[in-house]
Amino acid sequence: MKKTYKIVVDCANCANKMEDAVKKTAGVQNATVNFMTQKIIVEFEEGADVDTVMKAVLKNCKKVEDDCEIYL
């Protein structure tokens, strides 16, 4: 399953780091951060609970880039 979220991230390099962090989160199959449109597309693994995964995603993103925001 794929879902798109609106994000706020200030620099392109930070967006890259965010993408890496999201990809490494458990329950996430793949993720793409689109810096230009300020969106993130998350592809969840089968049977993953979207809410818990996204909470972990946000936490991991905050870890690499304190300034970012994901609108869940």
Place this chain on the structure above:
Amino acid sequence: MTKKQKKMLIRIVISAVLMMVLGLLPIEGLLRFFLYLIPYLIIGYDILIKAGKGIFRRQIFDENFLMAIATIGAMIIGIVDSGDYVEAIAVMLFYQVGELFQNYAVGKSRKNISALMDIRPDYANIEKDGNLEQVDPDEVEIGSVIIVQPGEKIPIDGIVIEGRSSLNASALTGESLPRDVKENDEVVSGCINMTGVLKIQTTKAFGESTASKILDLVENASSRKSRSENFISRFAKIYTPTVCACALALAIFPPLMNLILSNSAGWSVWIYRALTFLVASCPCALVISVPLSFFAGIGGASKEGVLVKGSNYLEVLSQTKCVVFDKTGTLTQGVFEVAAIHHNELTEDKLIEYAALAESASSHPIAQSLLRAYGKEIDRSRVRDVQEISGHGVIAQVDGRLVAVGNDKLMKRLGVAYSNCHRVGTIIHVAIDNEYAGHVVISDMLKPTSAKAIRTLKRAGIQHTVMLTGDAKAVAEQVAGSLGIDTVYSELLPGDKVSKVEELLETKSAKSKLAFVGDGINDAPVLSRADIGIAMGAMGSDAAIEAADIVLMDDDPMKIPKAIKISRKCLRIVRQNIVFAIAIKVLSLIFVAVGLANMWIAIFADVGVMIIAVLNAIRALFVKKL
């Protein structure tokens, strides 16, 4: 400017003013340090906090960390050595100004490009109790009647039920010529209504309408990353640790060498250089300019009616050396027209009249073209006993005479002696009362710009043009000859087209790419098999939008060379930016290492490169004249 940016601007101004005022005061010693600490903290507190958090979270190699280390280092050198604290503050200041500028420039260009692509209608008008009411187009159900006034965008696909107007579809197709519509015409969302009020009955939901689909496609396009972008991400990952290692070496080895050679070590000089080295190393320009170039390229292309589904496709398109065309609907109009009428005893008009009458009940495209050639109302009472023989033709009683209209097989079946034609095309024989009456040649018309498109492609460096068709060999070769196409494969079944493309893919070199151009209706497998699939005439055809990598909004073949030129310009800019940013960076790092540049110059170079790269990226947007 956003709130964040305004806040930053205020911080920059305050600390700059404070720094200058402090420069005029004759204060010495520790007090001087604490006073200078104020503007330093005002301008740099967030960076220090972020750097601290970074260390805490073991994310130490980021720019905040570099800035914090560099400026704290400069402050310490100030305490123990020179008493000069201006440097640290100025560096912070420059850095923040650069960040602010970058933020603003990127935000601005992002908005500009997005605005270009903005065909999203904000509302739909619905008539309620004689008044117009604006509603969210998402809430309009299929089959509702909406009203579009002059100057408004058509929000949802539908059929005109009342009114006449001209529509400007340039946001969709790049074609600026307005199109006239009247009752019963289909209209697509995203067009701007120019002259009259239109009442439209919607045929699709908002989410399924053309405008929404296109927007969705373009917005997601930059999520499919190109190889250049992935290269940048990988580069950034190894770059920062490498730079840190170099800086460390710069701080330690030269002083050690000095000690060994029993000179004075000069620790402060080399540590300062190492710090400057760190500050100068930020890879921002590179990381920002490449995706921005692609974003601008995709935006510019969509303005011209060329929708690119991803940065990666733009990259592949720029490397295309071989273009394979489908014939019908791509190079030709896919509309069959009567090209010649050869009769013996009957007059030309009579022949067409009988043929059209006999075929009047058929929905076959050939019947349609006969009817169009006849051009008058059909009096169906003159036709009786219509008998359609599949794969052969039609036999019917017209005005009491037995009229047979069909191909060679029908004539043979009826035992009528027919004569073949020297013209190339589909030949329809007509026999009346089992007597041969002549034939009609029907052929597919070339699009007016096909030949020019092929010529332009060749001039643009496309080495090989190929045409695939299911048509007879004679027809195919005549078309290819008149267009100047290099290779023709004819009499192909739909499945053969895939295997032909696979053959071509095998024979070409790995570096040059193959593009297939089709109308997207029955060539979806070929579109997806080619390196890059281009579908044309996509206005309103969902199948084409789904199957292709690049979608041309109208069916003008000239859009193909245009798309290739756009992609090349975009990739040229991407390469320029990569080379330029890396070269300047390496150069300024060398200058810093040998002591030719100080921290200010390093920061200045960084911001400068970034601005030039962003401005260069924006050039990808301007593709009108290509």
